[in-house]
């Protein structure tokens with residue numbers, strides 16, 4: 568099926584914004600110092616249908632760094648380049664049930680694989696990107712994410728510099744994986760490329776279009792360009808459903824019933840397969856690092872637009 572009629576979607580997007588605008592819970596991330604500059608009242612929502620229609624409200628054009636929302640899209644590009652079998656075997660696809668930057672998750676799994684939605688698996692995924700060196704791998708990722716968005720995405724230099732100066736933990740994770748044979752190119756370079764990919768600026772509008780591309784079997788519904796094969800999309804959506812919101816992925820799937828992915832700058836992307844993508848931006852986060860208003864809006868719209876994948880009608 569498709570999304571409900573355009574006027575109904577537009578009205579619900581407006582209603583979601585009005586409903587949750589006043590919510591003041593959560594805290595803007597500050598472990599990456601530059602992120603602390605975000606305004607807690609920024610609030611943008613965008614829905615993009617697989618037919619190409621886009622509905623948005625609030626600060627849907629405000630730029631923010633994509634952070635962990637880059638992870639499913641980079642995994643999709645790497646699966647496309649290497650074959651899904653190879654990527655799965657190299658990175659793993661099981662949920663960790665642990666925070667996104669967990670080292671214990673690596674130690675607890677006998678074969679030391681993770682999943683591409685947490686830092687360890689995401690850095691391993693980035694280390695697999697095709698290219699003779701870090702510069703080429705970075706270009707592959709930036710250009711690929713830009714195709715998902717349908718426009719040229721640019722890195723936020725300040726966010727990159729801020730995270731590069733404070734990401735010793737991610738460097739440690741990459742080295743640990745290297746020691747276990749689970750990094751596939753130089754760990755320092757891979758961490759640097761990963762830090763760059765996380766600092767790419769997007770908007771809620773971009774997230775909706777990127778999500779709609781996964782919803783549309785890999786074809787960007789606005790530019791009509793095929794970014795990845797449909798065969799990849801369903802696999803990426805499966806791993807988002809089980810691990811997209813870190814240790815709260817079970818709660819998310821229970822309430823919302825859709826694959827989604829959050830980032831610490833306050834974005835969340837959600838995919839309604841065959842129907843469309845939802846992008847929400849609101850910087851204040853809960854304890855797990857997921858946008859508070861982003862989750863509220865997504866739950867509301869999943870229910871009111873009838874998107875839950877587990878609903879029988």
Ligand code: GLN
Nearest residue numbers: 634635667686765830831
């Ligand atoms: N760049 C961030 C990090 O690696 C991304 C984390 C996130 O968005 N959850 O810590």
